[in-house]
Amino acid sequence: MQFVEAHGARIPTIGLGTMTLKEDICVQAVKNALQMGYHHLDTAAHYGNEKENGEGFRASGARREDVFICTKVRQGDLNPDDFQRVIDQSLVNLKLPYVDLLLIHWNNKDIPFKVSVGSLCKAKKDGKTRHVGVANFTTTMLDEAWAVTSEPLVCNQIEMHPFINQDKVLAASKKHGMAIVAYCPIARGKVPGADALERIGKAHGKTAAQVSLRYLVQRGVCAIPRTGTPDHLKQNLDVFDFELSDGEMAELKKLNATNMRVVNPPHAPVWDTP
């Protein structure tokens, strides 16, 4: 198993994204993933599947200390009372006393960082999470959050795949010693079929999805691909036995200019320009 380390957190490089996986499909995906060697699960209060993540974890027989579990609190719940209620409910859903990583899922521009990040840090001080971090934070938001936080923010979870340029936020996160966790690492299904990724994959006996994940791993970031398909689960973990050449990495990096952002809801911040 490989990890990305940041501020004392050891985050398994590949995790299972579970957004949209519901009911028994989610339970089975989580169980299968942990039994085939995954050690990292990504859920959120908003996904409505924390209960199923917990069930899948217990059904897998995995030891608690071997699984890194992340959940998130949304922008409407960042004031202290709401935050505490939501994380308490997440722990009830998961049937766990603590998670490994708790993230602010999306910032709320109407709530000062002192308050939202304060709520986040309190959850850690109360023993509800081992580590805290953020998601969808821009370079400016990172600086502002770090200026007020009492606990290290161990990661920034952001959209990352070959079709988007995230160099600025990557550099800003690294400046703060944070890990990057890449969501939509196969561009929500747009990676399979893409010419360059298919061609590079063929040369290594791998699929385009595996090339995208390998590109992220070689850039030093974690990735949390989502799938309920057993064959894809296996593929997505099987990215540590080949290496992309400097030329292949450069070709994939050039695709960043496509600038395709898959996730851009109305509550998104003003993103850093490439």
Ligand SMILES: NC(=O)c1ccc[n+]([C@@H]2O[C@H](COP(=O)([O-])OP(=O)(O)OC[C@H]3O[C@@H](n4cnc5c(N)ncnc54)[C@H](OP(=O)(O)O)[C@@H]3O)[C@@H](O)[C@H]2O)c1
């Ligand atoms: N923090 C945030 O704001 C945020 C936002 C978005 C997502 N996330 C997290 O990131 C996770 C991943 O992002 P995502 O679910 O949006 O997109 P994604 O993982 O990039 O793409 C998922 C899609 O790719 C397909 N797929 C997976 N593995 C494949 C493979 N090996 N070959 C071919 N197709 C494959 C899946 O279909 P099959 O099921 O058929 O395999 C699914 O349709 C989410 O589940 C969630 O946990 C976080």
